[in-house]
Amino acid sequence: MTSTLFANPLLAPASRPQPRHIGVIGAGAIGPDIAYYLKTARPGLKLTLIDIRQPAIDAALARLRDYTDKAVARGKLKLDAATAVMADLAGSTDYDALKGCDWVLEAATEDLTLKHRIFADVEARVAETAILTSNTSSLPAARVFSALKHPERATVTHFFAPAWRNPAVEVINWPGADPALVVWLRHFFCATGKLPLLTADAPCFMLDRVFDNWCNEAALLLAQATAAEIDSVAGKFVHAGPFFVLNLAHGNPIIVETNTLQADEEGEHYRPAQIFRSVERWVTSAPGKPIAVADGKRADIRDRLLGVLLSQTVDILDRGIGSAADLDLGCRIALGFKQGPLDLMRGLVEGEAARVLERFARERPGMPVAKRALAAYQPSERHLLVDRIDDVLVITLRRPEALNALHDEMTDEILAVIRRHEGDPAIAGFVIVGYGTKAFCAGADIGRFPSMLGDAQAAAQYARDCSRLLVHLDAMRKPVVAALNGMALGGGFELAMRCHALVADRRAFMQLPEVTLGILPGIGAMVIPYRRWPDAAAVFHGMLTRAERLPAKRAHDLGVIDELADDFDALIRQAVARVHKLAGQPRANADGVRSIAPLEVGDAKAADGRQLSATIVGLIVQAVQGAAAAPTLAQALEVGYRAFGAAACTAAAGEGIASFLGRRSPDFGATG
Numbered sequence: 099m100t101s102t103l104f105a106n107p108l109l110a111p112a113s114r115p116q117p118r119h120i121g122v123i124g125a126g127a128i129g130p131d132i133a134y135y136l137k138t139a140r141p142g143l144k145l146t147l148i149d150i151r152q153p154a155i156d157a158a159l160a161r162l163r164d165y166t167d168k169a170v171a172r173g174k175l176k177l178d179a180a181t182a183v184m185a186d187l188a189g190s191t192d193y194d195a196l197k198g199c200d201w202v203l204e205a206a207t208e209d210l211t212l213k214h215r216i217f218a219d220v221e222a223r224v225a226e227t228a229i230l231t232s233n234t235s236s237l238p239a240a241r242v243f244s245a246l247k248h249p250e251r252a253t254v255t256h257f258f259a260p261a262w263r264n265p266a267v268e269v270i271n272w273p274g275a276d277p278a279l280v281v282w283l284r285h286f287f288c289a290t291g292k293l294p295l296l297t298a299d300a301p302c303f304m305l306d307r308v309f310d311n312w313c314n315e316a317a318l319l320l321a322q323a324t325a326a327e328i329d330s331v332a333g334k335f336v337h338a339g340p341f342f343v344l345n346l347a348h349g350n351p352i353i354v355e356t357n358t359l360q361a362d363e364e365g366e367h368y369r370p371a372q373i374f375r376s377v378e379r380w381v382t383s384a385p386g387k388p389i390a391v392a393d394g395k396r397a398d399i400r401d402r403l404l405g406v407l408l409s410q411t412v413d414i415l416d417r418g419i420g421s422a423a424d425l426d427l428g429c430r431i432a433l434g435f436k437q438g439p440l441d442l443m444r445g446l447v448e449g450e451a452a453r454v455l456e457r458f459a460r461e462r463p464g465m466p467v468a469k470r471a472l473a474a475y476q477p478s479e480r481h482l483l484v485d486r487i488d489d490v491l492v493i494t495l496r497r498p499e500a501l502n503a504l505h506d507e508m509t510d511e512i513l514a515v516i517r518r519h520e521g522d523p524a525i526a527g528f529v530i531v532g533y534g535t536k537a538f539c540a541g542a543d544i545g546r547f548p549s550m551l552g553d554a555q556a557a558a559q560y561a562r563d564c565s566r567l568l569v570h571l572d573a574m575r576k577p578v579v580a581a582l583n584g585m586a587l588g589g590g591f592e593l594a595m596r597c598h599a600l601v602a603d604r605r606a607f608m609q610l611p612e613v614t615l616g617i618l619p620g621i622g623a624m625v626i627p628y629r630r631w632p633d634a635a636a637v638f639h640g641m642l643t644r645a646e647r648l649p650a651k652r653a654h655d656l657g658v659i660d661e662l663a664d665d666f667d668a669l670i671r672q673a674v675a676r677v678h679k680l681a682g683q684p685r686a687n688a689d690g691v692r693s694i695a696p697l698e699v700g701d702a703k704a705a706d707g708r709q710l711s712a713t714i715v716g717l718i719v720q721a722v723q724g725a726a727a728a729p730t731l732a733q734a735l736e737v738g739y740r741a742f743g744a745a746a747c748t749a750a751a752g753e754g755i756a757s758f759l760g761r762r763s764p765d766f767g768a769t770g
């Protein structure tokens with residue numbers, strides 16, 4: 099097995115066969131959800147669920163059946179896939195049923211003695227090469243696996259509720275584990291739609307240190323406020339306040355346990371609030387229904403909650419428990435924070451974070467304090483992973499919550515990475531790829547669009563500003579290759595088409611869905627294809643005016659895609675080889691007037707039959723023709739920016755974007 103720890107887990111080739119039989123121990127709250135994730139991700143897998151109580155197993159299997167039924171009813175799962183999920187799935191109270199497993203995942207009660215017994219029982223039954231993982235949220239791997247004969251094949255993989263849907267999984271990189279095991283697990287999780295977060299073997303790992311201490315601090319604040327008041331103030335930072343979540347998860351005993359562990363290991367300041375032992379349910383307010391809190395009290399609560407968050411953040415980073423980008427992403431995705439703590443810190447007015455931390459240190463002596471200037475904790479890339487393969491930098495777009503959709507910060511980060519390295523003689527060029535296996539990039543972040551509507555000049559200027567990266571790519575001497583690992587939509591395809599070559603997974607496809615949103619692709623798609631692949635003009639007309647999909651294979655036939663790849667490993671290998679092939683070659687000049695066949699608005703219907711806005715299709719037709727007639731590439735691009743500005747002022751744009759964000763179909767009949 100390979101042991102190189104790439105930031106993008108998929109860059110390490112999958113050097114171990116796919117598991118064929120997985121055992122999950124514990125049919126309580128999280129075990130069945132983990133089982134459901136595994137079976138939906140790998141339907142051919144044999145899965146055995148073990149528990150000491152048969153009723154728990156029966157309830158767990160019923161839960162899985164219920165999940166599949168609901169997924170079929172909602173159209174999320176096809177009937178044959180649902181049948182495959184429930185096939186080869188069995189429960190047992192007998193550990194002998196684990197014989198033949200190549201991976202056993204323990205999700206039993208948080209009790210070290212019990213876990214030792216379980217793993218001894220498991221180790222007696224499975225092969226020496228079988229992987230063993232524990233879902234403990236707090237106990238260090240070094241302790242959980244201390245009695246194993248072969249601890250090198252074991253680590254902690256910590257899931258977050260609900261484990262079938264929440265993508266976050268902490269993968270613990272402890273010294274006793276074979277480094278190749280950690281690499282393989284991260285690869286497996288990433289390839290099956292999860293977000294593996296590499297974490298050191300500290301008590302409570304990374305994210306529970308944040309969550310448990312956040313809850314404990316809230317409980318300590320009960321001396322001066324009610325649970326409802328505290329949850330209301332916390333609503334500024336999280337979608338649901340700590341007491342609301344504790345009620346939901348029956349979490350009081352967990353905080354007692356995890357904070358006792360931290361207190362015993364790291365100091366009394368972590369000791370859990372006594373009240374956790376006396377209360378079962380908190381009287382609080384629901385998310386989105388805050389109650390009034392007096393100003394002074396609100397400021398005190400806010401400072402303490404922010405204080406514990408920032409104190410844990412600097413501690414986690416100073417101790418190297420996790421990376422800054424993972425911490426921010428994990429807090430949002432796993433714990434429901436509206437912003438990651440580092441983003442939050444960055445957004446505070448000058449001096450505010452330092453003030454909050456100083457106050458927290460005074461009020462909570464012993465709690466971690468910053469060891470460096472606060473600015474030094476900020477990551478240089480929040481939305482990208484950067485790896486090096488030989489002399490090529492591989493830039494991974496990582497926004498798993500939005501299928502790697504682009505926004506300004508991500509675009510700026512790509513440009514900054516390229517600028518930082520393009521002058522380096524040791525770097526031959528760059529590859530851009532998307533995180534995971536589903537999407538290269540699902541386009542521009544639609545959530546940011548409403549602010550662009552209504553002002554033609556501002557929208558056109560915004561398009562110009564956002565094109566900085568693309569215009570830079572046009573002028574680059576070192577090659578940048580787009581590696582399309584999945585769908586490339588809208589702005590994502592516009593980014594790919596400005597790269598110097600495109601390599602695509604056979605299952606990838608390209609699409610320009612802008613017209614279905616009542617807008618148009620203003621940063622190159624109405625210009626570049628006609629200059630770069632003139633023979634494919636008719637296909638691009640269909641993509642622009644009818645949102646037709648272009649599958650990778652067809653794009654390859656048309657010359658839009660330079661090479662097809664069979665899987666992710668091949669994709670990256672071929673993209674890196676392309677960089678080498680292109681190195682030193684000049685790019686074709688895209689200036690000059692282009693002649694294109696006349697275009698028509700037609701019936702303004704999308705390829706799937708949906709009604710489109712005739713106004714927007716008209717603007718697209720006009721812009722494509724205007725851009726083709728422009729004598730230089732820069733002037734042609736300008737036509738696109740202005741057309742975007744014009745589209746942004748139409749009623750269709752308002753309707754299209756509001757409908758996407760409101761999860762409904764647009765009514766372009768009413769807007770024209």
Ligand code: DAK
Nearest residue numbers: 499500501503540541542543544560561564588589611612
């Ligand atoms: N922006 C924001 N979030 C997105 C997104 C996007 N482009 N695409 C997907 N997501 C989010 C989804 O909302 C969902 O979030 P949650 O509901 O989980 O919170 C999550 O990603 C997973 O997506 P789905 O659950 O929808 O996944 P499915 O497999 O069911 O569907 C899909 C995949 C790609 C068919 C679907 O997500 C979809 O239709 N997405 C929208 C695709 C799209 O229309 N892309 C934008 C094209 S417009 C400009 C610069 C650039 C542009 C414009 C102007 N200027 C500078 C002026 C570019 C415009 C575009 O790219």
